[in-house]
Amino acid sequence: xxxxxxxxxQNIQSWISRKTSVVCVNVIxxxxxxxxFQFKAIEPQLFxxxxxxxxxxxxxxxxxxxxxxxxxxxxxxxxxLLELTIKKDTxxxxxxxxxxxxxxxSQLEVRGPAGRFNCLDIESDxxxxxxxxxxxxxxxxxxxxxxxxxxxxxxRFLNWARGVQDIIFRRxxxxxxxxxxxxxxEVICTMPGLSxxxxxxxxxxxxxxxxxxxxDLKERTVFCCGPEGFMEQVKGCLQALEFDMANYHDESFxxxxxxxxxxxxxxxxxxxxxxxxxxxxGPFNLTFNKTGKTVVVEKEEVLLERIEKEGIxxxxxxxxxNCGACQVKKLSGKTITANEAGLFxxxxxxxxxxxxxxxxxxxxxxxx
Ligand SMILES: Cc1cc2nc3c(=O)[nH]c(=O)nc-3n(C[C@H](O)[C@H](O)[C@H](O)COP(=O)(O)OP(=O)(O)OC[C@H]3O[C@@H](n4cnc5c(N)ncnc54)[C@H](O)[C@@H]3O)c2cc1C
Ligand code: FES
Numbered sequence: 001x002x003x004x005x006x007x008x009x010q011n012i013q014s015w016i017s018r019k020t021s022v023v024c025v026n027v028i029x030x031x032x033x034x035x036x037f038q039f040k041a042i043e044p045q046l047f048x049x050x051x052x053x054x055x056x057x058x059x060x061x062x063x064x065x066x067x068x069x070x071x072x073x074x075x076x077x078x079x080x081l082l083e084l085t086i087k088k089d090t091x092x093x094x095x096x097x098x099x100x101x102x103x104x105x106s107q108l109e110v111r112g113p114a115g116r117f118n119c120l121d122i123e124s125d126x127x128x129x130x131x132x133x134x135x136x137x138x139x140x141x142x143x144x145x146x147x148x149x150x151x152x153x154x155x156r157f158l159n160w161a162r163g164v165q166d167i168i169f170r171r172x173x174x175x176x177x178x179x180x181x182x183x184x185x186e187v188i189c190t191m192p193g194l195s196x197x198x199x200x201x202x203x204x205x206x207x208x209x210x211x212x213x214x215x216d217l218k219e220r221t222v223f224c225c226g227p228e229g230f231m232e233q234v235k236g237c238l239q240a241l242e243f244d245m246a247n248y249h250d251e252s253f254x255x256x257x258x259x260x261x262x263x264x265x266x267x268x269x270x271x272x273x274x275x276x277x278x279x280x281x282g283p284f285n286l287t288f289n290k291t292g293k294t295v296v297v298e299k300e301e302v303l304l305e306r307i308e309k310e311g312i313x314x315x316x317x318x319x320x321x322n323c324g325a326c327q328v329k330k331l332s333g334k335t336i337t338a339n340e341a342g343l344f345x346x347x348x349x350x351x352x353x354x355x356x357x358x359x360x361x362x363x364x365x366x367x368x
Contacts (some may be wrong), residue, residue, distance in 0.1 A: 012044045024106045030168045036085045037102055046079035051141040052118030055110040056317035061097050067319035068094045071137040075144035087134035114317035114325035117251040124221030130234055132160040132226030136168050147180050157185045164196040205233050207240045224250040285363040297360050304355035321357035328355050333364030
């Protein structure tokens with residue numbers, strides 16, 4: 001490497017921006033329906049984040065805006081690239097669009113990073129990573145992070161895939177398993193094809209196989225990610241084995257049909273209420289407590305978008321009420337919210353609101 005090149009690398013800024021323009025530099029076909037998209041920041045930046053965290057993207061497809069979250073599958077130990085590994089949901093909107101349209105040279109805007117499901121906020125010397133399907137992405141970021149540092153962390157990694165051809169990161173996982181004495185991988189196929197010649201474990205998770213694969217289960221902190229049904233089964237097995245669930249952490253990628261339908265109907269209800277609630281017809285005064293500035297806001301305006309329009313720094317990622325990144329304390333006034341799944345613990349009682357899914361119903365003052 002030339003001295004000039006080294007100097008250029010040393011002068012690159014760290015990722016401080018909350019909204020970053022990135023360009024795709026490579027696309028890897030991992031399995032028939034999963035691709036990894038590698039991005040570089042257009043303004044050179046080093047991607048610093050906590051392994052397991054995700055970014056948010058907003059896309060306009062056929063004139064409609066869509067917000068989605070994607071875990072950063074890469075590791076902050078390799079900070080020049082941001083990698084997203086995305087499974088194509090043929091019935092979905094955004095993932096098929098990304099698979100079709102994002103090629104080398106495509107540009108995107110990402111927001112974040114965000115998320116509490118990460119291995120820096122949750123610490124442990126002995127971990128059990130459990131994943132299925134595209135739920136492998138946060139585990140991969142954590143595993144790459146630990147292996148890159150030759151960490152002493154004791155890692156047991158159980159990864160479920162349907163068939164052999166569906167195993168995401170198969171070669172890299174095998175190499176990590178080979179190279180790191182404290183990294184112990186087991187891939188399990190639920191339905192390997194006859195011609196796939198699979199010699200490893202088969203079948204869905206159950207208490208007997210889990211206890212067999214992880215004899216020191218109770219000493220470990222569990223990170224779990226996969227389809228809702230899979231995570232329910234994992235929890236059921238752990239409870240049956242009297243695992244201390246305080247040491248269990250999971251992340252859901254998909255609220256699932258029922259929850260999605262509930263969110264959609266709550267959104268519809270909100271729109272109906274906004275259209276018919278004559279008492280709260282607006283416009284309203286929105287006051288920012290720190291500067292004392294007051295602006296006039298229409299009730300149809302999404303609070304987050306208005307805050308951004310005023311040039312006030314605010315974090316956001318999923319922009320759908322799921323991650324909690326955009327939370328702000330409301331000091332007074334009435335608001336209405338479509339989805340506040342991302343508001344954890346006592347934040348709601350403390351007066352916090354998720355601005356990405358909130359509209360004003362009266363004059364409001366924010367702590368901002
Ligand atoms: C924190 C987080 C991290 C994530 N990380 C990743 C990742 O690393 N890799 C990855 O591949 N994905 C990840 N996801 C999932 C990702 O955000 C998208 O949900 C996924 O790509 C599907 O989006 P889509 O637009 O293609 O599908 P959508 O259009 O959202 O549809 C998904 C499915 O839901 C059904 N559906 C849609 N609306 C309804 C409704 N109203 N009622 C019932 N069913 C409905 C559709 O038929 C379809 O099968 C993550 C999600 C979260 C929250
Ligand atoms: S940006 Fe994720 S909850 Fe608002």
